[in-house]
Amino acid sequence: MHDSTPLLTWDIFCKIVDNHGDLGVCWRLSAQLAAQGQRVRLWVDDAGALPWMAPGALEGHWPGVQVMPWRQPMSALDLEGLPLADVWIEAFGCEVPAEFLARFMPAVESTGQAPVWINLEYLSAESYVERMHRLPSPVLQGPAAGQTKWFFYPGFTPRTGGLLREPDLEARQAAFDRTAWLAAHQIAWHGERLVSLFCYEPKALGGWLNQLAQGPEPTRMLVTPGRAAAAVQAALSGQQAQREPPQWGSLSFSYLPYLPHGAYDELLWACDLNFVRGEDSVVRALWAGKPFVWHIYPQDDDAHHAKLDAFLNWLDAPGSLRHFHHTWNAISPEPLPVPDLPVWHACVQAARERLRLQDGLASQLMQFVAEKR
Known part of the structure; x- marks a missing residue:
């Protein structure tokens, strides 16, 4: 001060x-x-x-x-x-x-x-x-x-x-050790792609999990507690992933406890793709600089559709990321596209640089x- x-x-x-x-x-x-x-x-x-x-x-x-x-x-x-x-x-x-x-x-x-x-x-x-x-x-x-x-x-x-941005945020992220953090949180990681999931109850969730399970790349889903965990369990009802250890094809699951704010930031830094919801976590995803998908808070009059599109316009979202958002938020009935993580990453990095100014x-x-x- x-x-x-x-x-x-x-x-x-x-x-x-x-x-x-x-x-x-x-x-x-x-x-x-x-x-x-x-x-x-x-x-x-x-x-x-x-x-x-x-x-x-x-x-x-x-x-x-x-x-x-x-x-x-x-x-x-x-x-x-x-x-x-x-x-x-x-x-x-x-x-x-x-x-x-x-x-x-x-x-x-x-x-x-x-x-x-x-x-x-x-x-x-x-x-x-x-x-x-x-x-x-x-x-x-x-x-x-x-x-x-x-x-x-x-x-x-x-x-x-x-x-909102803490003055020490960039220094904290620069010093972050993903391997040590995952081990400290008892997350079994063997080099597979990591995806965090913080969402409401997206209709497209079951299709997305199936896409990951049937895909060629091993993926571990780090599921936050509450509505996201309940949505995953509902989507997986009757699937092999209900057994221990939780595994379904190429997809495995780790269910997380509630995390303090600092640890939630670290979760975003640890992952290759982040699914976030509402207002607070989308800001944290922007500062994390990793590819992310936003589950915007749904409104009865669908006013959130225009709000989401305005955000995607500001983000200068590429077509695949815009398409994924529209399906994830039930604006479009089209199937989810395969994420283009390098392109999505470049988009978020450019947005973060604008915000840093x-x-x-x-x-x-x-x-x-x-x-x-």
């Missing part, structure tokens, strides 16, 4: 929807702000994933980050003795609770110094992101009527808020707050 960087207190509000991504992004942001000397209170309504995602977080072992229970409704006891923060962040469409505003707005009105209030939006490569980034949003009703929120959009281009999300948020204060 530079001497000129003010030490501020940040309230970050995170409401869990149905997966780990919201908490993953909010935790990474909290940890990165704290690493730059900021004080963060992370308000979360379900912190059940933090013990494996960030061991020690609930016990207060991460300097600068305090995990706060977001009970609904908030009680006076939850807020007793807390000073007014310098920044309020509403992550992913959640709202600062009315009880919280009622507690702190008198102090805002008496001092005339309001926190910088940020609406941190979802990640997208669509064109509206650049138009909406940093725009004001007046608060028209409730205890905070008359205040202003600011839209802040993460993104992939210089006219957006950037992506931009400031990260945490740094941009700090710069924005400094401007508004």
